Amino acid sequence: MTQTLSIKTSQKLNLSPLSMPNRLLLGPGPSNSHPDVLKAMNTSPVGHLDPTFLHLMDEIQSLLRYVWQTDNAMTIAVSGTGTAAMEATIANSVEPGDVVLIGVMGYFGNRLVDMAGRYGADVRSITKPWGQVFSLDEIKAAMETHRPRILALVHAETSTGARQPMEGVSELCEKYGTLLLIDTVTSLGGTPIYLDEWGVDLAYSCSQKGLGCPPGASPFTMSRKAMEKLLNRSTKVKNWYLDMNLLGKYWGSERVYHHTAPINMYYALREALRLIAEEGIENCWQRHQKNVEYLWESLESIGLKMHVEKQYRLPTLTTVCIPEGVDGKAVARKLLDEHNVEVGGGLGELAGKVWRVGLMGYNSRPESVDRLVSVLKEVLK
């Protein structure tokens, strides 16, 4: 041991054991986790090359394919939160100079623009007012103009609660030799997704919304076509942590060490996926739809309006218009401080105009709706 210099203690805190409030999380995520999921996470970790852990990784891969309805071999959980999985799709698909066409209908479309630019893409974008979605004709026109190498769409825009229909998009991509990349952060587990049927080449999501798991390990998938582009790159992926060439050797049969996985997060994710398989993914989607319809009716019954046109609303996340004269931020703060209920505020174009109400995963239950509406009524009166 080298000589001990004197120890600075100015940053040393004397803390009590952790004590956090028990919130009902009805914002845009994280949502509350199923108690069994938390319990699984509380298991002592094994090593990241332990045969039992490698087996658990296989289970996660299979179940992610099931919930996403894909057979993509390269389907894994990235060791970070949803944004890391988002960056993984960009980092592994974009080479400098690639034309990337991005549909921006909210905050996360803009984030894709920023990210793709950092990886050297020639970014083109089309935009919609926040809360609306693109028609197939609009996408078609942009594809004809830009002939992109990659088309990136946000299936579920977490900032607006709008669901982008995917029907017909893959035919356009096929015509132009375009890879299709979609954001399913707020749709996975909560609303129908058929990655293979939709011809999706790259997708990402998170654990803490429709899957009902704490944040920290995030679904990523890429098709064989996307893998081919990766294998034929002339430059290394500009991100070591998220390089699927390397990660594929850890998740695949070679089992080459890449990084120390967040073991307990994988325990939790495995458990969350197990519970969804037990329920059946189609039942899980139906549960989300049924409960959100109950939410919409209940909110309308106390005079509130939804921001997004009904047919494009997500079952997982609803943007609720803040009535004129009401201080939305103050209401949200009161819900949190006085009632332990979290709802989210608006971002960007919708800042100050909407609350974002999530009914995701374990929280998609009639009791969540009843509690929210009851406390909201009280705070708004």
Added chain:
Amino acid sequence: MTQTLSIKTSQKLNLSPLSMPNRLLLGPGPSNSHPDVLKAMNTSPVGHLDPTFLHLMDEIQSLLRYVWQTDNAMTIAVSGTGTAAMEATIANSVEPGDVVLIGVMGYFGNRLVDMAGRYGADVRSITKPWGQVFSLDEIKAAMETHRPRILALVHAETSTGARQPMEGVSELCEKYGTLLLIDTVTSLGGTPIYLDEWGVDLAYSCSQKGLGCPPGASPFTMSRKAMEKLLNRSTKVKNWYLDMNLLGKYWGSERVYHHTAPINMYYALREALRLIAEEGIENCWQRHQKNVEYLWESLESIGLKMHVEKQYRLPTLTTVCIPEGVDGKAVARKLLDEHNVEVGGGLGELAGKVWRVGLMGYNSRPESVDRLVSVLKEVLK
């Protein structure tokens, strides 16, 4: 809800609730966590902008400064494992064309070379046989030759168990206007580190070794000088998830949303750091040193030899020479399968030549040594 196509169930698994073996983790990490840390992680998450969570982030920042002995304002936990924090130091400090001098004395020096290259650095390296460290004269000569913008050294080489002395290095860096970047993945919490006294500008670590926490949230720090380089960049950081310009606005007073933090991982990290503060960092270092000396004596008493010269050995991780004629991999597998004890194998130059034995965080206890030596004796006989 869009029309339900038929559901593919080929990837649907019917699983039992999670059940993992209870291992004593004496490899290079993860190590076992303190039970209080696991308990904290098992707390229902709050939102990433919840005032109680923002307060907890402040606590983590303060305690990280304490264990690292630094006053750097920009001291945070990155939302990924140690490799993500490693990449964060490179991504935020390297601009294309920067000369980066890297000391390679094991696997993780090589990883730094690979990463820095991906971010456009003009990489120069000096090397040492695995298990040795650089003398100050060797570093000085390389600094004179290369005049680097950044000097990257591995303080604790996880692949070899060697500790690079840091005395005198900062004077060289000052002379050449060089930023000093160090890897403290296997040293933080287990062996003396004085970042400010050593003039370190960038450092990273992990949660799952000396801090005794599961992997998933990783310490990162940068000095004012490193921040200035970041603020004066002519190009955006080529990594959105790890961009400290953006992360600084979430961890700092502005509290601008960046990504959904892995809430429960931060609970665990806060608790692990709280326990270290309670013990006192200098006592924690001494405990690691005392227990590793007991390990070395015990291993020597059964005829085993250590790979690294005593004065450069880490207290957290020991490379033990595999005796001639012994199949090291088979022994490690037997320890795991028959005794639930994990030790690591060698990497790179040391593959097949050493076992890597960690005594880190909660596992740095005489009982860990006794159990290992007793089962090792049995397996080796």
